[in-house]
Amino acid sequence: MKIGIIGGGAWGTALAQVAAAGGEIVRLWALEPDVVAAINTGHENPVYLAGVPLAPSIQATGDLADLAGCDALLVVTPAQHVRAMLGGLNAAGKPLVLCSKGIEAGTQLLVSEVAAEVQPDAAIAVLSGPTFAHEVAKGLPTAVTLACADEAMAAALSARLARPHFRPYASTDVIGAEIGGAVKNVLAIACGVVEGRGLGLNARAALIARGFAEMTRFGLAKGARAETLAGLSGLGDLVLTCSSTQSRNFSLGKGLGEGRDAAVMMADRKTVAEGAFTAPVLQQAARAIGVDMPVVDAVCALLAGQADAEAVVGALLSRPLRAESL
Ligand SMILES: NC(=O)C1=CN([C@@H]2O[C@H](COP(=O)(O)OP(=O)(O)OC[C@H]3O[C@@H](n4cnc5c(N)ncnc54)[C@H](O)[C@@H]3O)[C@@H](O)[C@H]2O)C=CC1
Ligand SMILES: O=C(CO)COP(=O)(O)O
Structure with a gap:
């Protein structure tokens, strides 16, 4: 299974670590070329998640096209950039898990509402909860809500992302x-x-x-x-x-x-x-x-x-x- 993560900040990097801990092949898109290079060569994100050794199986890229073969996508950029990022993807038929926290300026839309406009054929889900990125990346115990209108999809994504230290609770309340x-x-x-x-x-x-x-x-x-x-x-x-x-x-x-x-x-x-x-x-x-x-x-x-x-x-x-x- 191959998971794509869009956003190489602290939270995207921590979620890449969670995914990799379960044996997923992880492609992590990051905006900054120095972040991409540091993850691929030094297995660390010194800009946004310094001091946490990352799984060598996490492969970073600056090209969204490299995420085309992924069967699920996690969106982890700041909320105000989600619309632009989604515009560069083809997520039709795939789970699109939104992990950004915010409301879009101008439209007053929640991130899931933005995603429904830009990627109407994706299976939209939200992952949210009390999650300082450093603690998650270090493997400290954490629980989150994983919401999707499709109950079976919420349960499947929860099972896919669950790790001994990372515990999603499924919900249908996106x-x-x-x-x-x-x-x-x-x-x-x-x-x-x-x-x-x-x-x-x-x-x-x-x-x-x-x-x-x-x-x-x-x-x-x-x-x-x-x-x-x-x-x-x-x-x-x-x-x-x-x-x-x-x-x-x-x-x-x-x-x-x-x-x-x-x-x-x-x-x-x-x-x-x-x-x-x-x-x-x-x-x-x-x-x-x-x-x-x-x-x-x-x-x-x-x-x-x-x-x-x-x-x-x-x-x-x-x-x-x-x-x-x-
Ligand atoms: N850091 C945390 O502990 C957690 C963060 N979140 C949420 O995750 C989202 C991302 O936050 P962090 O990973 O903490 O970011 P961060 O504060 O660590 O880094 C900023 C990120 O914004 C990106 N960025 C800047 N300009 C951009 C642009 N024009 N287009 C796309 N990306 C751009 C940078 O490349 C970088 O990845 C936010 O909505 C935040 O609320 C959610 C849970 C935990
Ligand atoms: O969302 C977070 C913890 O759940 C991170 O909080 P801050 O964005 O305030 O650092």
Whole structure:
């Protein structure tokens, strides 16, 4: 069996390692020629996943045509680049597993909705959950949601990608699995702000719980299932990303909380903090369907430089008191 992975960042490389651990032939497409060369000759991705020895059976390429013979494809580029990448593929009749977390700017489409437009004849699936790439690549225990509308396909893909340390849970709720991953990145920025301002662990826990209420309101309005949002790809990933500076989104928020400038921090990074791209489009999407997301609004104001961290925290704390509910 031959699996193609599109995206040689930290997560695509870690997933290549997972696939190779099960004996799959792995073709990994990466944008940067130096990443392709380093994986093929040194069996390491020093740019995005430094320090993790990779299986020698992972073959990297800079040419998407080299993935033509693969019988399943994993898409792992940043969400804003997925449309362009999918345009260069022929995935008709093949499983197309989307592993990016975000919402497309301009269209407000989830990645699976983008894929349905560009590759209407592919079997679209989503893999999402609490998964820091370094831990997965090192073989530490990890569980994910693997969602596909076709239940048998969800089960087959789960079985194909399962490893002793990597445990997919099958689901048919594609939209639910995606919404958790996209929204938690924005909430992780907010939790980073709490950390950066030294507001304490009570505040972080409150933000996770009220942030989860926002995720649930939005998700249910978009047709997600409550149990998916409360599962690995929703609450599970929210807890992970809101708890550690290993998260790029959390660390971006921490910098904002410390008074640093969003644009300067983003320009300094080669890696992607998806929440910064998702926040404004999520805000638009929520407003369009009348869903109130005050934490997301606060993150948007901070990222756009419309308010400082002290002001947005003050505004959140002075909202009118109300009953605890969604
Ligand atoms: N790193 C992680 O632990 C996890 C990441 N993800 C998701 O996976 C996706 C990819 O993230 P990472 O692998 O972490 O990326 P990364 O931050 O490690 O690297 C950035 C990636 O973006 C690629 N890129 C930049 N410009 C591009 C373009 N014009 N076209 C195509 N690709 C381009 C780079 O080649 C590189 O592969 C994101 O949506 C992220 O949310 C999901 C789970 C875990
Ligand atoms: O999605 C992730 C963990 O599940 C990675 O989080 P960051 O993108 O915030 O680093």
